[in-house]
Amino acid sequence: MPFPQTEVPGRLQAELMSRGLRMTRQRRTILSVVETAKQHLDAAQILRHARKIDPQIDRVTVYRTLALLKRHGLIDELDLMHMQGEKHFYERRPQRDHIHMACLRCGKIMEFESDLFDRLKGQIQRDCQFHIVVTRLEVGGYCSRCRTAKPD
Amino acid sequence: MPFPQTEVPGRLQAELMSRGLRMTRQRRTILSVVETAKQHLDAAQILRHARKIDPQIDRVTVYRTLALLKRHGLIDELDLMHMQGEKHFYERRPQRDHIHMACLRCGKIMEFESDLFDRLKGQIQRDCQFHIVVTRLEVGGYCSRCRTAKPD
DNA sequence: TTTCCTCTTGCAACTGAGTGTCAACAGTGT
DNA sequence: ACACTGTTGACACTCAGTTGCAAGAGGAAA
Incomplete structure (x- = not known):
């Protein structure tokens, strides 16, 4: 996946804000998790990482935020050949x-x-x-x- | 998907038998459904078609038979970009x-x-x-x- | 700063695809 | 026809993801 170090930190957040979307505490948290991930994470893993930062965060919010990012073309959803069940994995959309x-x-x-x-x-x-x-x-x-x- | 008319009918069945697998009534039914399908079908649709031929057939058998065919490389599993939920679609593996x-x-x-x-x-x-x-x-x-x- | 509108969140209940277990059943070779 | 062994059906379960709704919080405007 795109090396985190080649990416501007906060790029996802900037993109969402420029589209006029509300930047909530939860979204900032989830965005930072996705942006700094070093492997492909599924929704449950993203939730676990996000909860280390904000323990109140709900899994529904993770799903909704991922759907939002996908809708805006900022992340890609992968199946990775269904090797680990039916979960989906996410990565920032690369150049x-x-x-x-x-x-x-x-x-x-x-x-x-x-x-x-x-x-x-x-x-x-x-x-x-x-x-x-x-x-x-x-x-x-x-x-x-x-x-x-x-x-x- | 591969045109049914360009395929030898019963090819899937012949392939499975040549691999020494038991040819049960249920498998024959499911194979014929997959072989004659004119669009990409998901597991539930395959079950519905199969039940028109054999009303006793169970959805678990459909899942097991699809897994078998996939394991033997005789069908491919598609996601079709998750446009209709998370279902998977199946087609005979083409040449x-x-x-x-x-x-x-x-x-x-x-x-x-x-x-x-x-x-x-x-x-x-x-x-x-x-x-x-x-x-x-x-x-x-x-x-x-x-x-x-x-x-x- | 406060107000107010609207979007977002958390919760709980739900959906729907797919899996595991196990006793009964049925191919297939002898 | 027999017996061995793989397969089926029923049922309960898992797990990812969704929906509806009341409460909460951005953020623009006053």
Whole structure:
């Protein structure tokens, strides 16, 4: 996911405010959690982190804030190939889309940017006359470490 | 999704039997539903269709059979950008992977095959030394009919 | 600073997809 | 037909996410 250090802290908050949305104590908390996350977090993990800062925060507020951020295109929702049940994971939307690769053996999530991916998106827009808002490319398989000993 | 008419009827059943799995009445029913589906169906829809053929069939059996087919790589599971809640949709695994495009306005699902997509997968395998088992590329946006009048 | 409007929150109850357990059942090879 | 073993159906359960509503809190205007 985008390195926290390459991002301006408070960017999500600034974006929401510039859109005229109310900046509440709870939203600030949840935004800071999402913004400083070092892995992909699901809603329950975001709630746990947020409660370390503000123990009163409710899980409903987390869901609502994530929905808000998603609606405004500020975060992306990932499934990570449903490797850990049906939960969804979240990450700040990066400058450039990337691919998520999930190792079916060790569970590691890897990310990959590619010109071909960018070109593929361009082809879709042109050939299908489809205006792309969001993309999600997830790949399941075996990472270099696990591929030599893959199951069944 | 792959046109039913281009597929050998009973292919899924033949595949499962060749893998030494028991061919029960219920499995035959569910397989035929999946094989002849004309759109992407979720588990509940597959159950409903299956019950028209065999009213005794239980939803647990549908879930178990879908899991079996998925485990054997005979069907793919789709999220279709979570446009209709959290349900998952299923389709026979086609010869060649394709991209799913979901119109955020009218809900239409379109499919697209692309050499660039095939090349991208090759690049991932090479550059990341990642052995790909399954891919899912879903795109959300606005189709040609809806793009002129897209919301907010 | 205080007021007031409106949006947001927390709570509780709910929904709906999917899972685990276990006794009864039914394929399949002999 | 038998017996072994994998499969099914019923039921209760889990867990992510949603809804409705009264109370609370931004923040713009006075």
